[in-house]
Amino acid sequence: MTTIVDYADAAGLVGTDLGTSDWHVVTQEQVNLFADATDDHQWIHVDPERAKDGPFGAPIAHGFLSLSLTVKFWSELFDLTGVSTRVNYGLDKVRFVSPVKVGSRVRMSAVIAEVTEVAGGYQFTVDQTIEIDGAPKPAVVARGLYRFYA
Template sequence: MTTVVAFEDAAGLAGTDLGWSEWLEVTQDRVNLFADATDDHQWIHVDPERAADGPFGGPIAHGFLSLSLTTLFWSELFDATGVTTRVNYGLDKVRFVSPVRVGAKVRMNAVIAEVTEVAGGLQFAVDQTIEIEGGTKPAVVARGLYRFYA
């Protein structure tokens, strides 16, 4: 469920837990497209037959593919009205805790850790945890930085 606030009210959101995004299945097609986009065709990602004999028992998503899903999930969880531009400003403290096997479902929890003023807008530091359905450890833990300009 998306939390929507007016831009003028967003400065006070530090500490807000936005809950969980919807589940998303990580398909082999998505992994292959990411491999094509990044020229990272390592067999552990794109060769299901060889990966079946590898350390994870099948192909896994690229860590950066799993990380890139934070942008999709963030937009599912939060929006502000009265904003003209939204910018993915960067990341802090990224960790790839567990591999995401092809066919697994993932979702993200987001907690707004800090809100700071920047010229013309606000910067949100968001603690993001991507979990794997049925997993015991998260796939990705990162702090995302997003800027919203009025």
């Protein structure tokens, strides 16, 4: 469910738990496309037969692929109306806690940790956790920075 808030109310969102996104299945095709885009064709990602005998027992998504899903999930969880521009400003901290095996379902939970006024808008600092369905530890824990300009 998307939390939709007007720009005028942005400053009061500190501590808002945005809940969880929908599940997303990480496919081998998605991993292969990411490998092509980044020129990272390491066998643990793109060779399912060899990866069966590797350290994870299956091919895994690139850590940065898992991280990049925060963009998809963030847009599912939050929308600020009354803005002209939205910018993914960066990351303060990222940890790749657990590998995401191809075929796994992942989703993200998010909490708005800080809202800071910047020239022409607001910067949101968001604590994001990408979990793997049925896994004891998350795939990714990240603190994302997003800017919204009026």
